[in-house]
Each structure stands twice: as structure tokens, then as C-alpha cells.
Amino acid sequence: MTSMSPTITPWLREILRCPVGGHELVDAIGPDGTPELQCSQDCGDGVRRAYRVENGIPVLLVQESREFGVES
């Protein structure tokens, strides 16, 4: 283990919540190959969102998020 871990530490991820739906976020890799945090469930408006992680710091801004559909 190094101090430059690209992933988010578990204790930090546990307290992170989606700013829209207030639910937990899960680690994922985005379509461009970069790490991101994805909604664990529907945000309440029919979509999930993915928040990018920059240098291990999640960017939990709705306007910066990527929306992706929920399988119906």
C-alpha cells in the first residue's frame, strides 16, 4: 500500500452520499477509464448519476455529474 492510492478510502466513501438522492455511492470505472462514484440506486428522478474522482477526491457536484439510465 502506498500513500498515492488511486481509490477512495473506505471510511471516506462510507460518509459520501449522492447530493441528489442521498443514497450511497459505489466505486466504478467510467466509460473513459477513469474512476468515478456511481449512485447505488435511482436518484429519485429516474436516473442515476456518476461523479468523477480527481486525484482521489470525489467531485460531488450535480452539474459535473454524468447521468446514466436505470435499466427498466
Ligand SMILES: [Zn+2]
Ligand atoms: Zn444519486
